[in-house]
Amino acid sequence: MQTVGTMLMTDTSSKAERQGSIAPPKRQQPLRRLIALTLLTLLGGAMVGGTALQAMELVFAGVDLRNGKDINEVCAGCHGEFGQGGKEGEYPRLAGLPAAFIARQLDLFRDRKRTNLAMVESVDHRQLPDADVLDVSAYLASIEIPSKLPPVDETAPGFNAYERLLASKRVVQIPRAEGDVEAGKGLYRRECASCHGARGEGDAKDAVPFLAGQYTPYLWRQVPKYIDKRRLHDPTAPDEPELLASFSETDLRNIFAYLSTLDD
Secondary structure, three states: OOOHHHHHHHOOOOHHHHHOOOOOOOOOOHHHHHHHHHHHHHOOOOOOOOOHHHHHHHHOOOOOHHHHHHHHHHHHHHHOOOOOOEHHHOEOOOOOOOHHHHHHHHHHHHOOOOOOHHHHOOOOOOOOOHHHHHHHHHHHHHOOOOOOOOOOOOOOOOOOHHHHHHHHOOOOOOOOOOOOHHHHHHHHHHHOHHHHOOOOOOEHHHOEOOOOOOOHHHHHHHHHHHHOOOOOOOOOOOOOOOHHHHOOHHHHHHHHHHHOOOOO
16 A cells, blocks of 8 residues: 555646546545544544555545646745745745645635735635645645755766756755754653654654754744744644743753754
8 A cells, every 4th residue: 555655746747638547536525534534643542544644645636746737836935936035044944744744734824724925815715625735735745955066077077967956946054053962852852752763764654754864943933832832733633732831941942952963
């Protein structure tokens, strides 16, 4: 069985092309199903008739990555052509985030449950219907962003400087952040790794975003939003104390310093 990542990377045929073979499952109220799936996954539950991963694949079955790429042209004005973010973290990296996580955030923006003035004009139910949310989320999730360019011999025959320049636009290298890296490493492994991964890579099947490879200024901006409950770490437990509120500013600085080294 294909994994979600494999499915998103290989399903590049257009909707018209797919209609000539087996029609994809009809997507009725996909985001409602997606959100329910995400909550069940966070709770460690299982969907009737299959696993949470299989249910997620059903939600994203039939996505149109070409349409997602077209939609991303609007997003690219801030987040970059390849979802790489920009302006030193003013706009976060979206490339490679779990598709389910991106779709959940877009739904929150559409319903004005997550506020962001820059998103208001571009994200509403009329301009971005459910199918488009899934398409652009899947497209952004499929983009691979390296942290460095591979070494090349610029004097070798066939070297193409223009192609090298284009490839460099995909690269995201997080600058080293100030703080005690070793102290941050210990805190991260004890408090964060169980959800966000041993090296901050996130978890696509549980819709958990990566932290390594995300801009440090953006991570800092999210801290007060979580503490004030403008964003929820765990949507299934909105009344639970916010995890980040238990960290001191020094603790967070050290954790972010450690995270900033993980894409070296």
